[in-house]
Amino acid sequence: MKRIGLVVHNGKEVARTAAEAVRSWGGRHGVPCIEVDQWEDAERLDEKVEVARAGSPDLFVTVGGDGTFLRGVRMATAVDAPVLGIDVGRVGFLTEVTTAEIDNALAAVVAGTFQVDERLALTMRASRPLGIPTDLHWLMKYARSPALPPPEVHDQTATEIGWGVRIDVTALNDIVFEKLTRDRQASLAVYVSGRHFASYSADALIVATPTGSTAYSFSAGGPLVAPNMDALVFTPVAPHMIFDRSLVLGVDQRIGVRVLDRSGAVTVSVDGQLRGVIEPGDWVSVYASARRARLVRLKDTDFLSRVRDRFGLADAAAALADGETPEVYEPGIPLPPDMPPGDRRLLGG
Numbered sequence: 001m002k003r004i005g006l007v008v009h010n011g012k013e014v015a016r017t018a019a020e021a022v023r024s025w026g027g028r029h030g031v032p033c034i035e036v037d038q039w040e041d042a043e044r045l046d047e048k049v050e051v052a053r054a055g056s057p058d059l060f061v062t063v064g065g066d067g068t069f070l071r072g073v074r075m076a077t078a079v080d081a082p083v084l085g086i087d088v089g090r091v092g093f094l095t096e097v098t099t100a101e102i103d104n105a106l107a108a109v110v111a112g113t114f115q116v117d118e119r120l121a122l123t124m125r126a127s128r129p130l131g132i133p134t135d136l137h138w139l140m141k142y143a144r145s146p147a148l149p150p151p152e153v154h155d156q157t158a159t160e161i162g163w164g165v166r167i168d169v170t171a172l173n174d175i176v177f178e179k180l181t182r183d184r185q186a187s188l189a190v191y192v193s194g195r196h197f198a199s200y201s202a203d204a205l206i207v208a209t210p211t212g213s214t215a216y217s218f219s220a221g222g223p224l225v226a227p228n229m230d231a232l233v234f235t236p237v238a239p240h241m242i243f244d245r246s247l248v249l250g251v252d253q254r255i256g257v258r259v260l261d262r263s264g265a266v267t268v269s270v271d272g273q274l275r276g277v278i279e280p281g282d283w284v285s286v287y288a289s290a291r292r293a294r295l296v297r298l299k300d301t302d303f304l305s306r307v308r309d310r311f312g313l314a315d316a317a318a319a320l321a322d323g324e325t326p327e328v329y330e331p332g333i334p335l336p337p338d339m340p341p342g343d344r345r346l347l348g349g
Helices: 013-029 047-053 066-079 099-111 134-142 303-310 317-321 341-345
Strands: 004-008 033-035 059-064 082-087 115-119 122-126 165-171 174-179 186-192 195-202 204-208 231-237 247-250 255-259 266-270 273-278 283-288 293-297
Touching: 004 013, 004 066, 013 033, 013 059, 013 099, 047 066, 059 066, 066 082, 066 165, 066 293, 082 099, 122 174, 165 174, 174 186, 174 283, 186 204, 195 204, 195 231, 204 255, 231 283
Parallel strands: 004 033, 004 059, 059 082, 082 293
Antiparallel strands: 115 293, 122 165, 122 283, 174 204, 174 266, 186 195, 186 255, 204 231, 231 247, 255 283, 266 273
């Protein structure tokens, strides 16, 4: 490890204190710690610019909650670097290292005694470059953080333009299409791998990864999907139609969203960050990214145990009245030959 990119939730004193502990460790071990994605300047930079200015760190350490972790992933995936999350947030599905474990965690990374948990991410193509019109900049005063610059647009050949403009974004959690104003629904036609599935009049449509299935998608009634799976999760938010269910699709499929002619304008957010506004006639295609987020894990984690803990799940009172529930229900001996070894990690994530 030659350089650490540090992403800090500077609005929390406990995060600032933990960040100092990371810098102190780096000072003792000759590893520079460069803070990136700082908000004090009220101007955030493209991830490639941020990474270049920081000297291309080979490890990103985030200090905050899941939102701060997502900020780190935004830059880390640009250089295929792993991300270590120190948890000082409120929910913490992505972060797992406590402030008391900082020194041991960084030492484990140096020693190579850690696991890399690779997670599916999303990217997109669009009918035109994304951006926020100047007459809609008032949107940003409602945001909790300074706006990111418009996503980079790649050069296209004549044959490629038919598939849309390639937008350089990486979403670990989700890409969300949401109505711009409260009094006007978003009317959106949804296509799966080029074929029309349904047209929605809704508050929003969410395309999530399995990692993001515990976030906005879950709040909107979507399913929980084990994060070690490869799938696209599509969830409508408050649709004006009888069919309001989520779809879980194959990773080789793509979800196209087209704004209908008399719809209101629609915002496009990537991992909770507003990245553009699209108008009637515009379309965006969301699909699995070739780049994966690389999460540092120091131990195996049990996804469903974390779900139970983070969401405060309680057993049904009637079930508790009918008998005790053991914490573990398995014999604790080697698996029989007819059971695949993968069952050991069935609930991991």
